[in-house]
Amino acid sequence: MNSNTSALLTDLYMLTMLQGFFHEGMEAPATYEFFVRDLPPERGFLLAAGLEQVLKYLETLRFTEQELAWLASTERFDQNFVDYLAKLRFAGDVYAMPEGTVFFPNEPILRVTAPIPQAQFIETRVINLLHFQTLLASKAARCVLVAPEKLLVDFGLRRAHGAEAGLLAARAAYLAGFGGTATVLAGKEYDIPIFGTMAHSFIQAHDSEPAAFEGFAHAQPNNVVLLIDTYDTEAGARKVVEVAPRLKAEGIAIKGVRLDSGNLAEHARKVRKILDEGGLSRTNIFSSGNLDEHMLRELLRSGAPIDGFGIGTRLDTSADAPYLDCAYKLVEYAGHPRRKRSEGKATWPGRKQVYRSYNAQGRYMQTDIITIEGDVLPGEPLIQAVMKGGQRLRSAEPLHESRERASRQLAQLPEHLRALDTTPPFSVTISPALEALASQADREVAS
């Protein structure tokens, strides 16, 4: 069983609600939108990601015989309803901001219109997919903004929350501008460049560091990056200098060294000096170990001579903000606008579009306005049709295209949003048309 694609990967209340809709014969078209309510403390913007996985989920959604039999066996559902589930497919329309688009609170990045059982049922997995990749791409973008000239590599699979998190973190980080990942399967599945050298255990299994370095170099002469901090970082660097001539005689160049502990800036400066004096000025320094965007900024500000960074745990768990306050909400049913008014959770009704304006030179984002679909305003509309009647309108966007979009969008961020610290929020306004629709929705609901 592939649990990642199971239709049972959902909350039970989707099924109990569907049973309600089924018994009441409710299947009028409903529109739901996915949006983020508020930004985490240290975020000034978010980067949309995960749409491709959502579309794939919608295309392939169906219950297997075995799943249906299990549902029937729980005695929670009557057989008519289980037979109905057997035929459930997603045949609705989807509008979305393309992956790699910068967005802000209350702006929908996905809109689904379908008969209400279909549009409702998909909620759990749609949120699960969009939330995580958007969270990760937004975290990774901060690293990219801080270190635009450096090679950044995702090292986080081991502490990612499970298999899918590790894979999708690699994808989201690459989309946001990382150079690659250590996760082999992400290389195979998403054609992302993969990077990797050795762990401390490789050194420790050998009787000495020089023996480990030479053994490794002989096994992969084109990818010689040596980990030098197992015992003493500077001593490790001197051993690299010691083995270099022997390897050079065999035609093997030492591409780089890796530091993984201690004061990275201080070690990097000392190691750079040892390598340069030892004739290894073309050997790069790669660094890892508890890194995040703040540590990156500190290392770069200190002028540490580090050429690339492996960023793991704090990226893959989005450690400072491990979740977004996001929702997938009903905004229209059977042609009528709907909104939720729960305390602190009120939402905007109706199908929406977002228009973005740039400054006079067209170089920086200046303001967004959220309005209702069909209300044409100045600016660039961000939400596009991507699926009609359950069919994609175009084939899957290659990941490098999403990555290029993200790069262009990050270049268009206003200066104050490029900082790591809390900044004045980007200007997002609600159009008069949307305000009017909200009042209409409130009047319509008999409460």
Added chain:
Amino acid sequence: MNSNTSALLTDLYMLTMLQGFFHEGMEAPATYEFFVRDLPPERGFLLAAGLEQVLKYLETLRFTEQELAWLASTERFDQNFVDYLAKLRFAGDVYAMPEGTVFFPNEPILRVTAPIPQAQFIETRVINLLHFQTLLASKAARCVLVAPEKLLVDFGLRRAHGAEAGLLAARAAYLAGFGGTATVLAGKEYDIPIFGTMAHSFIQAHDSEPAAFEGFAHAQPNNVVLLIDTYDTEAGARKVVEVAPRLKAEGIAIKGVRLDSGNLAEHARKVRKILDEGGLSRTNIFSSGNLDEHMLRELLRSGAPIDGFGIGTRLDTSADAPYLDCAYKLVEYAGHPRRKRSEGKATWPGRKQVYRSYNAQGRYMQTDIITIEGDVLPGEPLIQAVMKGGQRLRSAEPLHESRERASRQLAQLPEHLRALDTTPPFSVTISPALEALASQADREVAS
């Protein structure tokens, strides 16, 4: 392709190291141990979880033809090595603390002994599996300690980090003492009780709350739990009282109501009064919305009349501590103890055992001592053999047995570790035999 079981779900450096071992003919037995270096700020103990998934991974590990062909196509590996990978199986020994065991920093919860390529290769996925479930079970245990008499339900799939995180979070929370989960697939895969009612959208899709309540009740007369905060919580409760006699006439009882927003304690008191005065004193109040162990404690201290809690995002992401500082480290190679001495990351060498002592009445854990295997000390040895030569020594432990162990272990926690706040650490000492082995390891390494 099921990405959760792919042998490529690993870091590239596992493969480059294996290529090194292969070329050097290194295949002597190596022992690695998984442990946590330090506790997150708000944790006084951890609960071991994830062993079952690790054993399954080890039993089934192999590269498919397609994976091998892809590896060859990357031109990073020579054909002899790819042929060697085709035959790679895990045939080693595994010792572990059983799932549901309370443990502390530096105590190994898993020990693997196998030819070094096998023991090394599994590192990434072993950490990925043990880390996440241990993280989650430890977070869930805090909720259970705070609210031992309440029904606690995992609601977190949507904001869990991907599919596997959602599934394994449900498993880990149940193991730690939760009553169940909303995640349907976790019910099917792990036989965990599932819970679910309705979302706000179900209410909003109807013309009025009473219409929604009655529609839902007719569709599942045995599971009538009604969400009452979509528009106004107390008004919602009065509508429940209004429809109750009509439903009662049809033989349908209202099992509960759910609150999901606002001041939960205040709403619960008002709603309890409305329900009691309306003759619904047997209707439960279930509550959800941004809950964690602190919020639970606050609600219970305030005496809020709430019978059960749905705990989602902050549980499934372990929001206050989204990762553990854990490692899987080489401790012995070819019969010689090994340790890493990197700054701030030094480890203890050799195969270890942990002995736990209890107070005189045998009721509370008093102290742990970490020593080398074979050094018999007073107390209960926590680490047991679970796999020999790649074969399990017994069949998979049923989840309810791990859950019962967790429950017994939590009951044996010393009082100060049951608090939510930072507490004096539990006493864990290093035996003289282990200290001596560490000195020996340092002497042996030519550095």
